[in-house]
Amino acid sequence: SVCASDFPLELSAFDGFTNYLWSNGANTQVTTVDQPGLYGIQANYEGCQITDTIQVGVLPVPELHLTDIHLCEEALPQPYSVPDGAGFTSYLWSDGSTGKDIMVTSRDDLIVEAFSECGTATDTLQVEIDTVPVVDLGPDQSLCEQGTNVVLALKNNGGILPDYLWSTGQTTAQIQVNTAGVYTLSTENGCGTYTDEIVLTGCPPVIYVPNVFDLSAENQENTIFKAFVSNAEVTGMDIYDRWGGLVYRQSSEA
Numbered sequence: 031s032v033c034a035s036d037f038p039l040e041l042s043a044f045d046g047f048t049n050y051l052w053s054n055g056a057n058t059q060v061t062t063v064d065q066p067g068l069y070g071i072q073a074n075y076e077g078c079q080i081t082d083t084i085q086v087g088v089l090p091v092p093e094l095h096l097t098d099i100h101l102c103e104e105a106l107p108q109p110y111s112v113p114d115g116a117g118f119t120s121y122l123w124s125d126g127s128t129g130k131d132i133m134v135t136s137r138d139d140l141i142v143e144a145f146s147e148c149g150t151a152t153d154t155l156q157v158e159i160d161t162v163p164v165v166d167l168g169p170d171q172s173l174c175e176q177g178t179n180v181v182l183a184l185k186n187n188g189g190i191l192p193d194y195l196w197s198t199g200q201t202t203a204q205i206q207v208n209t210a211g212v213y214t215l216s217t218e219n220g221c222g223t224y225t226d227e228i229v230l231t232g233c234p235p236v237i238y239v240p241n242v243f244d245l246s247a248e249n250q251e252n253t254i255f256k257a258f259v260s261n262a263e264v265t266g267m268d269i270y271d272r273w274g275g276l277v278y279r280q281s282s283e284a
Contacts, residue, residue: 031087031088032088032089037063037065038063039063040060041060041069041084043060043071043073046075047075048073049073050071051073052071053068053071054069066088068083068085069084069085071083091149091150091151092117092118092144092149094144094151095153096112096113096153096154097113098157099157099158100158102162102220103137103159103161103162103221106136106159107133109133109134110134111130112144119147120144122143124141137159139154139157141155160221162221163191163217163219164186165191165216165224166186167186167213167227168187168228170230171231172231174231174233174234177260177261178260179232179233179261181207182230183204183205184228185203186226191203191217192217194215195215195216195218197213197214209230210231211229212227213227232261233260236259236261237258238257243255255269264282267280
């Protein structure tokens with residue numbers, strides 16, 4: 031078996047014979063063939079006719095199949111090796127490396143030219159890198175504007191994420207909130223889970239209690255005693271007379 035580049039190929043019989051006749055019609059000791067196949071020869075030796083055959087095959091150019099790699103950005107640099115048994119004797123990579131073993135240092139694809147006895151093959155090593163997503167909700171903020179909690183839009187300031195999972199259970203890229211608290215955003219890719227949080231503060235509670243009311247007032251509003259509250263909720267109220275005696279008690283738990 032020979033490489034395709036070895037054709038045309040010379041076939042030679044041993045010395046000392048006469049009347050050579052090859053199956054391709056040649057009648058010389060040496061003949062030339064230009065393709066693989068089974069070739070036969072007849073020749074005379076001291077009155078005897080001798081025959082023989084030879085099978086000529088073609089060695090294929092080895093095929094090169096590189097396995098693409100998928101890495102996390104923080105995993106670089108990463109070693110890579112051409113699979114064993116490829117049948118090549120030397121390699122030349124597009125980054126200047128030689129040999130079957132190289133070090134992948136970036137997300138750039140690498141082209142390799144592989145050399146064997148019967149030819150050259152080329153393939154591309156495709157490198158896919160999962161970058162670390164930036165989850166950034168920005169600095170802590172206040173919802174309070176002019177004494178009232180306003181609606182605030184929360185979104186990621188670090189660009190588009192693979193997916194979105196808010197602490198509220200929502201999965202959209204942006205959410206609307208008007209309640210103070212701690213909010214988190216998480217995303218996940220092949221390299222892990224990444225999270226950021228933001229603390230939103232609301233307006234401070236404001237309570238106003240009138241210091242007088244008159245049950246006999248003509249204006250009915252002045253006959254009702256109540257606390258005026260914003261940014262809070264009244265859960266109970268006790269009223270005492272001037273001597274410290276409890277005259278009224280109200281509780282939301284009652």
